[in-house]
Amino acid sequence: MKHNFGAGPCILPKEVFQEASEAVIDFNNTGLSILEISHRSKEFEQVVIEAEALVRELLQVPDDYSVLFLQGGATQQFAMVPMNILPEGGKAAYLDTGVWATKAAKEASKLGTVEVVASSSDKNYNYIPKDFSVPADATYFHYTSNNTIYGTEVFEKPQVDIPTVVDMSSDILSRVINVADHDIIYAGAQKNMGAAGVTLVIVKNSILGTSGRNLPSIFDYQSHAKAGSMFNTPPVFSIYVSMLNLRWLKAKGGVSVIEQENIIKARTLYEEIDRNPLFKGTANEEDRSRMNVTFVMDTPEQEAAFLELAKKRGLVGIKGHRSVGGFRASIYNALSITSINALVDAMKEFEELSK
Amino acid sequence: MKHNFGAGPCILPKEVFQEASEAVIDFNNTGLSILEISHRSKEFEQVVIEAEALVRELLQVPDDYSVLFLQGGATQQFAMVPMNILPEGGKAAYLDTGVWATKAAKEASKLGTVEVVASSSDKNYNYIPKDFSVPADATYFHYTSNNTIYGTEVFEKPQVDIPTVVDMSSDILSRVINVADHDIIYAGAQKNMGAAGVTLVIVKNSILGTSGRNLPSIFDYQSHAKAGSMFNTPPVFSIYVSMLNLRWLKAKGGVSVIEQENIIKARTLYEEIDRNPLFKGTANEEDRSRMNVTFVMDTPEQEAAFLELAKKRGLVGIKGHRSVGGFRASIYNALSITSINALVDAMKEFEELSK
Known part of the structure; x- marks a missing residue:
């Protein structure tokens, strides 16, 4: 998948x-x-x-x-x-x-x-x-x-x-x-x-x-x-x-229902970014987008390695825009919480592997 | 079909x-x-x-x-x-x-x-x-x-x-x-x-x-x-x-091949229009389009009746633009000679029925 x-x-x-x-x-x-x-x-x-x-x-x-x-x-x-x-x-x-x-x-x-x-x-x-x-x-x-x-x-x-x-x-x-x-x-x-x-x-x-x-x-x-x-x-x-x-x-259920899903999806991912010592969000916290979640790692080597793992886990399109670098997870309406969890799991897995 | x-x-x-x-x-x-x-x-x-x-x-x-x-x-x-x-x-x-x-x-x-x-x-x-x-x-x-x-x-x-x-x-x-x-x-x-x-x-x-x-x-x-x-x-x-x-x-085979097909398709249809006493082409002969063939009948009643027959034969989209009336058969590249023949057959059938 x-x-x-x-x-x-x-x-x-x-x-x-x-x-x-x-x-x-x-x-x-x-x-x-x-x-x-x-x-x-x-x-x-x-x-x-x-x-x-x-x-x-x-x-x-x-x-x-x-x-x-x-x-x-x-x-x-x-x-x-x-x-x-x-x-x-x-x-x-x-x-x-x-x-x-x-x-x-x-x-x-x-x-x-x-x-x-x-x-x-x-x-x-x-x-x-x-x-x-x-x-x-x-x-x-x-x-x-x-x-x-x-x-x-x-x-x-x-x-x-x-x-x-x-x-x-x-x-x-x-x-x-x-x-x-x-x-x-x-x-x-x-x-x-x-x-x-x-x-x-x-x-x-x-x-x-x-x-x-x-x-x-x-x-x-x-x-x-x-x-x-x-x-x-x-x-x-x-x-x-x-x-x-x-x-x-x-x-x-309409926009108010999808908004609640989007809030949960974004929160789930940002929580992992804030918890996981290997990742760092790039946007000012109060202005964080619910649609595009941008984050980086400390070194280009780490980023390349995580991108490799992400690819193996079927996570596509997460490379960040060249002007920010790192990663960008776009989590639009149609992206399910299952996909968010798959990304979070990959981030945790990468943390374990790095220990 | x-x-x-x-x-x-x-x-x-x-x-x-x-x-x-x-x-x-x-x-x-x-x-x-x-x-x-x-x-x-x-x-x-x-x-x-x-x-x-x-x-x-x-x-x-x-x-x-x-x-x-x-x-x-x-x-x-x-x-x-x-x-x-x-x-x-x-x-x-x-x-x-x-x-x-x-x-x-x-x-x-x-x-x-x-x-x-x-x-x-x-x-x-x-x-x-x-x-x-x-x-x-x-x-x-x-x-x-x-x-x-x-x-x-x-x-x-x-x-x-x-x-x-x-x-x-x-x-x-x-x-x-x-x-x-x-x-x-x-x-x-x-x-x-x-x-x-x-x-x-x-x-x-x-x-x-x-x-x-x-x-x-x-x-x-x-x-x-x-x-x-x-x-x-x-x-x-x-x-x-x-x-x-x-x-x-x-x-x-490219444009030159489709052009030959288009010439044959258009000729087949115009020949029937010119032969069949019930139909009349509207465009000046030397300027006749190979893409859109426009023709009329003598009375609105005939046109309504022919449109009905055409519908039964699976011929769709042949009603003429309101500013010209009658019929317009658009015979673009992808329309096969089979479809042209189906239209010609319907025109002949209508002629027979009208006798």
Whole structure:
């Protein structure tokens, strides 16, 4: 058995793989593959409608928000957010908590003035800056709620009194949130929502079109909102896989239930990191992510040896990002406590072997 | 058995469905689903490399062109083309051969001046205008090589002496082309290349960056060219399905072989349309598409009755687009001559029944 701790694209439930695999041969008893049906067919329109309804239900999205399934990943949203809500010559405030936050700010700076209100780059992003204020003339504030590379997470929306945009690519649907805290929430699907190729955007209707820019239609949230995410041919299969995954999450009891599981999973692993003298967590304790657990060992030799043992135990995808080193265990929704225990057991086994 | 004449997303080879379905459970004996592997894994990097190599080989792409796999469909290319090659205040020439060509021109007009050099809108786009010239000060000329709705196709690149851009979404890989005739060729995958969710862009390197605009990185072809289509998380599964489909095409003998099949398929169907007194082709004979065959009957009652018979014979997706009416049989690469014969047989059967 393999335990997939990959950072994303990442593990999804086995049931989702099974059903998706069958639909590639015969979708909903249509006699046709999900890959060959028209996106305008009743059967696929139903998929999009159900996927949207599930997002609305699972995240309790208020009625005055649109739920969109787009293409291009979070990286395209780095540009589309300012294109849609930052007027020409306007200013936006960005919180810098890592590479992805930096990239988001850099892309926005091509479309207006960006003020980085705080950064944790001084400590290789191992904490979340909390003491900052946003300029009064900024149109919006942007932050990244979970920083996969560094293993930090923002659990409380920063206290700012301007419209707020959040990139939740790696923690959407992993914990209960108050959607109304934000004007835009976006997330590449390929962590907790589904497979790569689709991006979730939840946007407050009242800010649609407020940049006043003459945008190509494909970059205007309004085009997609009006068309129910069918403005042009959507990524059919990726939306279908998201729908299956959202169904799975609902059947499990929804976001509040998975949040409790995620808390237990993360606690189990962090407890071992803190107990085991061979391992050391890299993120500031109070900012530790529940999605990506980063830790190191004292020497490269030890790390190489543990990686070898992990491999033997079927633990894949735990090598840390090069900018932090060591290990990163990504423990998204679909990763079971069994896999956490397998990792913890390997850590204990390695401790024994080292004695 | 169902015969899928849908306009796209459309039929792909059964072998592709089979292999894709298996990979959703276990990709390349990795023990992991294609949906959960990292896009940075060696196994997936190999998929992108092979997909690009197959496009290069099958279309004989010159070395000074980049082959990119992007997101957002042809609609996103309607904007990205001018963003990348039309300087601020520049002018572009567009040929109007239908709804998609009109949309491409409309999006470009948000980024510069567009001159529509000719249009067949006077006859509901049932022909390809051939007698036109392009303004000397236009930066590029754009046309749509196959017009799915109207069943027309441009087989020879129009004679213009400025850089030319073509939307080949619905006939790429269906016939031999000379890539060097064009500076940019783009195509949504979901007809002859693969499943929805990925877009092929073939672009001459010397025109990269020539618009001089300060583009968000995701919209700059250069970002994707430098990163080998891995600038951000790519649509993993859609690229994989394209790779399988390109392999299938190569195993069949390549584009010149499929072109001969497509010629025979189209001829077989057009011959029946011309012979059978109950049916009438809608496109100008010399501009008839080999991909989408459009035809009508004398009365709505006849059409409803034929549609009913077709349904009984397992022929799906043949209802015409509302703007043309009647029928549209899309006969892409993966549709076999068996399916063509089934449609022709139904047309003959209907003729008999009507006597």
